[in-house]
Amino acid sequence: MPDCVKLIDSLARFPNLGIVSLAGSLTGHEVRVLDLVTCRGKVEKTISELINEFKPELVGLSAMTFQFDTLMKIAALIKGIQPEIKIAAGGYHVSLLYDKLAESKHVFENLDYLVRGEGEFTFAELVSSLENGNASDMSEVAGLSWKSESGWKHNKDRELADLEKIPLPARDRRICKEFYFLNNRNYPVDVIETSRGCPFNCKFCCITQMYGRVFRKYPVGRVVNDIRNMKEHGIKGIFITDDNITYDIQHLKELCNAIIDHGLNDILFMVQVTAAGLAANPDLVELMSRANFRIVFVGFESMDPATLKEISKPTSPETNRKTARLLRENKIGIIASVIVGHPADDRGSISENFRNIRNLHPDIIYPLYLTPYPKTKIREELLKEGLVVNIDDYSRYDCFSSCNVKTRHLSQKEVFVCLRKEMLHDFFDPRHLFQNYFLKNWGFSFVWAIAHNLLRTLLDILFGSGRSR
Ligand code: B12
Ligand code: SF4
Numbered sequence: 001m002p003d004c005v006k007l008i009d010s011l012a013r014f015p016n017l018g019i020v021s022l023a024g025s026l027t028g029h030e031v032r033v034l035d036l037v038t039c040r041g042k043v044e045k046t047i048s049e050l051i052n053e054f055k056p057e058l059v060g061l062s063a064m065t066f067q068f069d070t071l072m073k074i075a076a077l078i079k080g081i082q083p084e085i086k087i088a089a090g091g092y093h094v095s096l097l098y099d100k101l102a103e104s105k106h107v108f109e110n111l112d113y114l115v116r117g118e119g120e121f122t123f124a125e126l127v128s129s130l131e132n133g134n135a136s137d138m139s140e141v142a143g144l145s146w147k148s149e150s151g152w153k154h155n156k157d158r159e160l161a162d163l164e165k166i167p168l169p170a171r172d173r174r175i176c177k178e179f180y181f182l183n184n185r186n187y188p189v190d191v192i193e194t195s196r197g198c199p200f201n202c203k204f205c206c207i208t209q210m211y212g213r214v215f216r217k218y219p220v221g222r223v224v225n226d227i228r229n230m231k232e233h234g235i236k237g238i239f240i241t242d243d244n245i246t247y248d249i250q251h252l253k254e255l256c257n258a259i260i261d262h263g264l265n266d267i268l269f270m271v272q273v274t275a276a277g278l279a280a281n282p283d284l285v286e287l288m289s290r291a292n293f294r295i296v297f298v299g300f301e302s303m304d305p306a307t308l309k310e311i312s313k314p315t316s317p318e319t320n321r322k323t324a325r326l327l328r329e330n331k332i333g334i335i336a337s338v339i340v341g342h343p344a345d346d347r348g349s350i351s352e353n354f355r356n357i358r359n360l361h362p363d364i365i366y367p368l369y370l371t372p373y374p375k376t377k378i379r380e381e382l383l384k385e386g387l388v389v390n391i392d393d394y395s396r397y398d399c400f401s402s403c404n405v406k407t408r409h410l411s412q413k414e415v416f417v418c419l420r421k422e423m424l425h426d427f428f429d430p431r432h433l434f435q436n437y438f439l440k441n442w443g444f445s446f447v448w449a450i451a452h453n454l455l456r457t458l459l460d461i462l463f464g465s466g467r468s469r
Contacts (some may be wrong), residue, residue, distance in 0.1 A: 001066035001074075002036040002043050005400045006456060007366070010449045013037060015179045015241050017191040018119065019062050019090065020169035025120040026127055031173050032056070034393040037076075038176035044077060050175070051081050058130060059124060060115075062091040065373055075110040086135075088126065090115035093394070096209050096375045100143050102152040113138075114145035114152075114239040117210060118161050118196075161195065163216050168226055171233075181237050181270075182187040182438070182445035190230050194255055198244035200274075203311045203369060203377040204339070207243050215247050220254045227264050237268040246277020249284055256284075258289035270295040275323040277314040282326055290331035295437075297366070298328055298334040304349065304409035308344050311370075311378065311384045317356070324360035333437030336362035340419045341370040343387055346409035347418060354422040358429060365426050367419050368399040420461045427454045 004013075016035050023031045032054055039046040051059075059078055063071040089111050094101065100115045101107045113121050121359050122143035129138055138146040143158030170188065181187045195218065197211035245252055259265050272290075273296055278285055288296075295428060300403050302308050303317045338357050340350055357365060372379035372388050382388045387405050388410040396402035403416040410418065426432050427450060433439060438446040 001063050001070045001072050002069045010452045012181045013179050014191050020171050022123050023170035025124045025166040032174045038178050039168045043246050058086045060088045065093040065394045068093040069395040085363045086112045087378050088113035110249050116143050120166050162206045163218050174177045182442050183226050184445045187236050190235045191239045191241050193241045195242045200314050202313050202412050206373050211373050217251050222259050224258045240271040256287045257293040265292040269293040272297040275320045279319040279322040285326040295333045301339045332360040335364045335366050338367045339370050340405045341405045341415045345407040350418045369403040370398050376464050420457050423457045
């Protein structure tokens with residue numbers, strides 16, 4: 001979908017991995033992949049042209065929760081151009097809320113299939129069934145919800161996939177390939193996964209609803225082939241999308257060694273990690289640095305032990321400190337994630353938390369509002385306490401542009417402004433700029449991103465009502 005959190009937009013434009021992985025599973029079919037972030041401002045025109053030229057029989061649309069309204073607009077657009085085209089929707093929102101969505105008339109009119117959970121095998125089976133003329137009875141396709149004459153039918157769930165059987169993503173099917181880091185168009189980036197899932201269960205996170213509390217990994221050989229292939233296509237940076245790559249330390253070490261052995265460490269790797277995984281393994285951090293893992297997004301979330309316990313985040317202030325120190329020692333850039341809007345938060349606790357996070361000397365602080373995504377534990381708890389402000393306009397659930405919660409001490413607007421003010425503080429914090437990894441290595445591109453965000457933050461503080469998208 002074209003919708004993107006503005007803060008992310010100024011830092012990087014990464015491609016979507018799910019849709020190329022789905023394309024990879026459709027062997028023997030004509031497939032085109034269109035990542036709509038590449039055609040913002042001309043979405044309607046691009047889609048209309050593609051539909052008219054390519055004449056697809058089936059269109060798959062993917063959306064996170066905050067993008068689902070846009071997904072529906074695009075489905076309506078496609079049905080308006082060519083009503084016979086079948087449309088399948090998948091991704092997080094559909095997987096979490098398919099039963100609710102199936103009650104909507106608008107969904108019934110514009111979508112034909114809802115694909116729940118991992119899509120590779122479900123989508124491939126759906127396509128085969130259509131090809132074999134079984135459109136009127138899809139009851140055998142696990143993981144699929146479909147429209148029968150009597151209304152939506154929800155087939156049984158599909159078991160988690162054996163990752164070894166998932167074909168490589170078909171990146172060559174992309175129509176637009178403009179993806180880059182820090183607005184630097186000479187720095188093409190791509191995405192890859194080396195594992196799926198996470199056995200932890202942080203209360204705000206949606207992934208257990210998708211994958212259960214299960215961790216599965218791809219064979220290192222497959223990952224290396226995938227990286228080599230991207231390198232041959234001129235990719236300079238790779239973002240690893242794994243939920244918790246540090247869960248299986250041995251696997252990550254094997255991967256780092258393979259990257260080094262195959263001479264692939266001239267590519268810059270960016271990855272998300274848990275602090276606990278790194279703190280316990282200093283030798284791993286050193287190895288990651290040698291494999292050219294240069295940018296690490298760490299889910300610190302908070303430096304307050306009570307808050308960490310409250311959200312079930314498996315880290316501690318000491319673990320966070322140790323991780324940050326190890327990363328700095330190994331010259332790895334740190335993007336520190338911080339969550340704001342916990343039930344007990346007041347102005348003082350938010351400021352103190354940011355102060356403590358700044359003391360970790362991260363290179364970028366990435367602040368998020370606690371967001372009550374459907375089916376999460378945190379939603380249940382916040383609803384019970386009456387702390388969810390916007391219960392059902394999910395288009396605002398992007399954790400940053402809008403704040404959808406209040407706390408026991410602050411209104412929604414106050415929480416919104418607290419985060420923005422802390423961001424403003426960061427822009428002028430000399431410690432934050434001194435020896436900054438991004439400033440040192442990305443110079444002007446980073447300054448541009450900072451200036452852009454500074455202006456946006458000022459506007460949000462002046463005009464922000466909690467809804468700035
Ligand atoms: C990588 C990642 C990012 C990257 C995105 C890079 C990119 N362009 O893709 C970055 C860091 C930028 C990011 C940002 C955000 N992210 Co994010 N991200 C992830 C992460 C860790 C992996 C996504 C991924 O690539 N998975 C691997 C692919 C193969 O799986 P997939 O995309 O889910 O697709 C599969 C299925 O969903 C299904 N499917 C999907 N679409 C379709 C469509 C059809 C037709 C079919 C048949 C099947 C199907 O089949 C696919 C193959 O199995 C997920 C967690 C996760 N494990 O998925 C969170 C996640 C998707 N992100 C999440 C969130 C909230 C965000 C942000 C809003 C947070 C923020 N403010 O920073 C932003 C929004 C980004 C934006 N576009 O503006 C939430 C979404 C929750 C929800 N209910 O919507 C997740 C689930 C994390 C979480 N812990 O809860 N994210
Ligand atoms: S450690 Fe990360 S991926 Fe795992 S449950 Fe917590 S937030 Fe989700």
